Amino acid sequence: MDLREIQNLIKFVSKSGATEVKLEMDDFKITIKTTSEAAEAAITYVQQAPVSQVSAQAPVAQSENPTAPLEAVDEDSKYITIKSPIIGTLYRKPSPDKAVFVEVGSTISKGDVVCVIEAMKLFNEIESEISGKIVKILVDDMSPVEFDQPLFLVDPS
Structure with a gap:
């Protein structure tokens, strides 16, 4: 490391x-x-x-403006978070030579695969439960994720 x-x-x-x-x-x-x-x-x-x-x-990063974190929370509150249903390693691509499932700006529908999480040598496709537009990707490719960890922010409008 x-x-x-x-x-x-x-x-x-x-x-x-x-x-x-x-x-x-x-x-x-x-x-x-x-x-x-x-x-x-x-x-x-x-x-x-x-x-x-x-x-x-x-x-630790501190904001000089004490109201800035509250504004960021209010701004993000209009978005819906897709969270990890399991513990494992997140992959944004179906395989190393393929394109990523979603990018910032991608429009997704209910049931679309947004990533894959490997847990105990099994690759689990994570499907979106909502329709909307990806506004932020919160996890890097090939990184470990915890149960209920936020993965993506989606604008449902």
Whole structure:
């Protein structure tokens, strides 16, 4: 895992509202702790081979305008969210050599496949339960998703 991936993980954790995330791989261990009061994320990065520890402080993104987050919530509230029905790995394409199912601006109908989620070596097609236009894609291709995690924002009008 390189520094850029760690930074993306920190951003994801700070946006998710989680207070602590631990990730252990073969050669390293990462613990990310966030506190809303201090508005900081403390990261501990430990490599098993040389057994060194690096600690850093990463600020959580804060808006200078306190009403901006409320406006964003109001703006997004007119959209319907397509959420993950299962835990697994999301794929936006049916196969690596094919085009993505949907893009921002795509018009979808009820029953259209919007992505595939792999769970336990089974590929599950995720169908839209609504008709509308995709306004935002909230998850990257080939990324892990949780149950009930928002995947797409759809404008039903």
